[in-house]
Amino acid sequence: MIAEILATGNELLSGALVDTNSAYISEKLVETGLEITRHTLVGDDAVELGATLTELAARADIIIVTGGLGPTRDDISRDVAARTAEVPLQLDMNSLKKIENFFATRGKGIPKSNHRQAQFPSGAEILENPIGTAPGFSLKINRGTFFFLPGVPVEMRKMLSEQVIPRITKMIKTPFFNRCKTISTYGFGESALEEKLDGFQDCFPGIDLGFRASFPEVQIKLYQKERNQATLMEKQQQALNWIKKRLGQKIISFDGFSLATIVGDLLTRQKATLAIAESCTGGLVANLLTNNAGSSDYFILSAVTYADLAKKKILGVAPEIINEFGAVHEETAKAMANGARKLAGSTYAISTTGIAGPTGGSPEKPVGTICIGLATPSGVTSKRYLFTFGKRKLNKMIFAAQAFDMLRKELLNNK
Amino acid sequence: MIAEILATGNELLSGALVDTNSAYISEKLVETGLEITRHTLVGDDAVELGATLTELAARADIIIVTGGLGPTRDDISRDVAARTAEVPLQLDMNSLKKIENFFATRGKGIPKSNHRQAQFPSGAEILENPIGTAPGFSLKINRGTFFFLPGVPVEMRKMLSEQVIPRITKMIKTPFFNRCKTISTYGFGESALEEKLDGFQDCFPGIDLGFRASFPEVQIKLYQKERNQATLMEKQQQALNWIKKRLGQKIISFDGFSLATIVGDLLTRQKATLAIAESCTGGLVANLLTNNAGSSDYFILSAVTYADLAKKKILGVAPEIINEFGAVHEETAKAMANGARKLAGSTYAISTTGIAGPTGGSPEKPVGTICIGLATPSGVTSKRYLFTFGKRKLNKMIFAAQAFDMLRKELLNNK
Numbered sequence: 070m071i072a073e074i075l076a077t078g079n080e081l082l083s084g085a086l087v088d089t090n091s092a093y094i095s096e097k098l099v100e101t102g103l104e105i106t107r108h109t110l111v112g113d114d115a116v117e118l119g120a121t122l123t124e125l126a127a128r129a130d131i132i133i134v135t136g137g138l139g140p141t142r143d144d145i146s147r148d149v150a151a152r153t154a155e156v157p158l159q160l161d162m163n164s165l166k167k168i169e170n171f172f173a174t175r176g177k178g179i180p181k182s183n184h185r186q187a188q189f190p191s192g193a194e195i196l197e198n199p200i201g202t203a204p205g206f207s208l209k210i211n212r213g214t215f216f217f218l219p220g221v222p223v224e225m226r227k228m229l230s231e232q233v234i235p236r237i238t239k240m241i242k243t244p245f246f247n248r249c250k251t252i253s254t255y256g257f258g259e260s261a262l263e264e265k266l267d268g269f270q271d272c273f274p275g276i277d278l279g280f281r282a283s284f285p286e287v288q289i290k291l292y293q294k295e296r297n298q299a300t301l302m303e304k305q306q307q308a309l310n311w312i313k314k315r316l317g318q319k320i321i322s323f324d325g326f327s328l329a330t331i332v333g334d335l336l337t338r339q340k341a342t343l344a345i346a347e348s349c350t351g352g353l354v355a356n357l358l359t360n361n362a363g364s365s366d367y368f369i370l371s372a373v374t375y376a377d378l379a380k381k382k383i384l385g386v387a388p389e390i391i392n393e394f395g396a397v398h399e400e401t402a403k404a405m406a407n408g409a410r411k412l413a414g415s416t417y418a419i420s421t422t423g424i425a426g427p428t429g430g431s432p433e434k435p436v437g438t439i440c441i442g443l444a445t446p447s448g449v450t451s452k453r454y455l456f457t458f459g460k461r462k463l464n465k466m467i468f469a470a471q472a473f474d475m476l477r478k479e480l481l482n483n484k
Numbered sequence: 485m486i487a488e489i490l491a492t493g494n495e496l497l498s499g500a501l502v503d504t505n506s507a508y509i510s511e512k513l514v515e516t517g518l519e520i521t522r523h524t525l526v527g528d529d530a531v532e533l534g535a536t537l538t539e540l541a542a543r544a545d546i547i548i549v550t551g552g553l554g555p556t557r558d559d560i561s562r563d564v565a566a567r568t569a570e571v572p573l574q575l576d577m578n579s580l581k582k583i584e585n586f587f588a589t590r591g592k593g594i595p596k597s598n599h600r601q602a603q604f605p606s607g608a609e610i611l612e613n614p615i616g617t618a619p620g621f622s623l624k625i626n627r628g629t630f631f632f633l634p635g636v637p638v639e640m641r642k643m644l645s646e647q648v649i650p651r652i653t654k655m656i657k658t659p660f661f662n663r664c665k666t667i668s669t670y671g672f673g674e675s676a677l678e679e680k681l682d683g684f685q686d687c688f689p690g691i692d693l694g695f696r697a698s699f700p701e702v703q704i705k706l707y708q709k710e711r712n713q714a715t716l717m718e719k720q721q722q723a724l725n726w727i728k729k730r731l732g733q734k735i736i737s738f739d740g741f742s743l744a745t746i747v748g749d750l751l752t753r754q755k756a757t758l759a760i761a762e763s764c765t766g767g768l769v770a771n772l773l774t775n776n777a778g779s780s781d782y783f784i785l786s787a788v789t790y791a792d793l794a795k796k797k798i799l800g801v802a803p804e805i806i807n808e809f810g811a812v813h814e815e816t817a818k819a820m821a822n823g824a825r826k827l828a829g830s831t832y833a834i835s836t837t838g839i840a841g842p843t844g845g846s847p848e849k850p851v852g853t854i855c856i857g858l859a860t861p862s863g864v865t866s867k868r869y870l871f872t873f874g875k876r877k878l879n880k881m882i883f884a885a886q887a888f889d890m891l892r893k894e895l896l897n898n899k
Contacts, residue, residue, distance in 0.1 A: 081507070081523075082510065082520055082521075082522075082523065083510055083511065083514050083520065083694065084506070084507035084508060084509070084510030084511030084512075084514065085507075085511070085694055085695065085696045085705075086507070086696075086697075087502065087503075087504050087507040088502075088503070088506075088507070088523075089502050091499070091503075091525070092496070092499040092500075092501065092502040092503070093499060094499070095497060095498055095499030096498065096499030096500070097499075099498050099499065105497055105498065105527075106497075106526070106527070106529075106532055107497075107524060107525065107526050107532065107536070108496075108497065108503075108523075108524070108525035108526075109522060109523070109524050109525075110506070110522065110523035110524075110525075111521070111522050112520075112521070114521075117521055117522065121522070249498065249500065251500070259554055259555065259556055260554070260555035260556060260595045260597045260598055260617075261595060263555070263556045263557070263597060264595055264596075264597065277494075279494050279495055279528075279558060280554075280556055280558070281495045281500065281501060282636060284636070284638075290494075290495060290500065292494075292498075345788070347767075347770075350771075350774075351770050351771055351773070351774025351775075351779070351783075352762075352767035352768065352769070352770025352771035352773075352774060352786055352788065353767065353771045353774075354767070355762075355766050355767025355770075355771075355788045355790075356765075356766055356767035356768045356770075356771045356880075358766070358767075359765075359766025359767060359768075359788075359790065359840075359880070360766075360876070360877055360880070362841070362842050362843070362876055363843070364766070364790070365790055365791070365844075368766075368790050368791075369790060369791045369793070369794055370787070370788055370789050370790055370791060370794035370798065371767055371786075371788035371790075372785070372787060372788070372798065373760070373767065373770045373774075373785055373786035373787070373788060374785050375770075375774065375779070375780055375783050375784060375785055375786075376780070376783075376784045376785060376828075378784070378828075378829075379784055379785035379827075379828065382827060383785065383787065383798060383827070412794075412797060412798070413791075413793075413794065414793075425774075426777075427777050428777070428778070429780075457589055457590055458615070459615060460615070460638065461775065461777055462775055463638065465771075465774070465775070
């Protein structure tokens with residue numbers, strides 16, 4: 070059975086608003102075992118919407134449409150659906166009463182424009198909206214069963230799960246279980262990853278492999294479809310083992326989590342604490358870490374010491390070190406990490422000092438140079454790297470990732 | 485001229501990833517004066533992609549396609565474009581050399597799979613990718629001129645603005661000058677902004693007004709189309725003056741710049757320096773500020789003092805203050821700002837201490853509470869705010885914005 074998704078709305082078409090509904094619906098439909106072939110997005114234009122509905126009705130079995138069910142003149146989904154199905158609009162007294170109640174409980178009379186929301190194409194099955202005033206409806210046109218839902222995400226999501234998905238599950242009667250597994254990795258680009266996993270398709274012909282860059286991490290996606298759920302899980306486990314053998318510690322997480330989240334998890338589990346000393350990353354390392362809820366359990370402080378004076382004053386970096394080696398150097402990174410660890414009294418400290426660009430590079434230390442320090446209970450180390458992504462923000466991102474990765478490997482080896 | 489947008493990729497189709505490229509492209513194309521009629525999204529499936537390209541080639545004049553230009557097997561845009569246009573693929577030696585260089589500067593040989601990225605449909609015009617390995621291309625099929633771009637947003641955006649938009653502008657040959665002016669604002673939601681600007685359309689019938697949330701800022705877009713460029717600029721100036729009267733200091737920038745960028749500009753122009761003391765924003769304020777190139781001119785340090793101990797040790801916040809008022813309080817914010825300013829010897833300091841959630845709230849200080857301190861040469865002030873966005877990351881973002889805004893207004897009043 071083929072399913073398609075249609076989003077409507079001028080603000081989506083013009084790019085003023087990003088359509089997040091279609092991705093959400095897709096994810097839910099894939100879980101039911103439907104095959105999605107296309108998403109389409111059109112504006113509040115009767116001709117374009119009508120043409121699209123006609124195409125979809127001929128091409129797909131199940132179509133979810135969002136938007137255009139509001140009370141205003143540019144809400145045209147009801148009208149265009151009726152015209153496409155060649156049926157008249159009919160007032161539904163039950164829906165009208167519910168909309169009147171909606172306003173009555175708010176101490177208001179029903180505005181005239183909201184009357185339109187109780188009109189449906191003749192033959193449509195009405196889908197109640199338990200939150201807002203816009204009921205949805207289901208309508209068969211040609212080959213396709215259409216589900217029209219409001220565009221407001223919170224209303225759409227509730228109606229999708231409570232009313233649409235149960236109806237679809239009854240319709241499809243698929244014998245398959247579907248699953249998508251996401252593995253996060255760091256350290257290989259997409260093409261290098263694909264080379265490393267060469268031969269996977271031969272070993273696991275039933276599993277589709279996908280790659281997704283989430284800079285600077287790359288995610289591997291395993292798409293599976295099996296008649297038997299136990300078989301699915303067993304094959305998945307074999308596939309994960311196979312991948313683990315080839316990628317080792319380049320794998321960050323078998324559940325799609327990011328470096329910052331996994332580092333937070335490892336610190337929590339090991340009851341360890343962390344201090345950070347940042348120069349070139351300018352607060353990004355701390356910001357990513359504190360996006361984790363509960364990070365106050367392990368994160369003590371980050372000293373974002375952009376000026377050399379701050380490196381000396383807060384972190385106690387000896388002026389001779391900066392004078393002799395410069396701010397961007399392995400020795401400075403070590404001194405920063407040591408200083409942060411001592412200041413915070415933390416188990417670990419990581420430090421970053423480098424050149425994010427666009428200016429500040431030299432032949433010796435070009436833009437993209439980063440020195441990362443790691444202070445642990447057993448001593449301090451540091452490493453220099455050169456990244457050539459060229460852009461300031463990308464450099465900051467890869468610098469931060471590399472710092473997290475250095476700490477992650479240390480934590481993994483502790484286990 | 486009709487334009488359409490096509491996004492490709494299994495991870496988009498399955499909903500694993502939200503397509504933000506299409507909205508971005510739409511916005512840019514609307515600014516050139518093109519009419520967008522539809523967005524489509526298909527997976528990495530040769531049959532479906534081929535059918536879609538054929539439909540688009542018959543229906544639209546300009547089509548922007550994103551994705552499918554990577555080196556891996558599921559990157560099929562080049563092949564399917566060639567098949568749809570009924571032309572062979574040809575190796576472009578120049579592109580191959582560039583990809584080889586890309587890997588050589590990273591001290592690596594070119595992986596075999598990347599060879600594919602130097603192959604293009606015969607007759608295509610190659611669009612260089614200055615950042616990544618995936619060049620794009622332009623190809624005429626039937627009625628449509630296609631522009632194939634990589635799906636990685638940072639690469640796509642650069643290529644769109646530098647290579648595609650100039651080509652499209654030449655193609656349109658309209659007698660009109662089109663212009664989209666972006667005004668960034670902070671402090672009003674979209675609907676409040678719309679109310680404040682009530683009457684605009686009557687005063688400026690030739691200018692279309694649009695709103696775009698770029699959380700927590702809201703951008704106002706003015707779309708203009710005039711036969712005469714001088715008239716366009718004159719009307720725009722009148723419109724800007726009209727808007728300025730109504731919004732005052734809620735306007736951040738008449739050129740679409742963000743709070744962090746404008747604060748950086750003001751600091752630079754006033755030759756002032758800044759120190760930051762962050763608790764609940766966890767490094768985000770420093771991170772946003774250091775995304776500005778050249779921020780080392782005015783940014784000295786940020787003390788991300790997550791633990792109370794760090795507030796005392798680094799910022800010298802008196803233990804009695806935290807004991808008496810708690811970490812989240814106007815007095816603590818003041819002490820933090822004062823401490824940061826003194827430590828850095830900077831002109832200004834801002835501080836944040838609050839509750840980003842999801843836990844840590846109390847009836848007295850619910851999640852979303854933030855106290856912001858501002859230390860200036862003439863003293864220190866602080867204010868408490870309560871934001872009800874509910875989500876940790878959103879709270880961090882609005883907290884940081886509010887801190888920047890407090891400093892921005894101080895700097896504006898200095899002028």
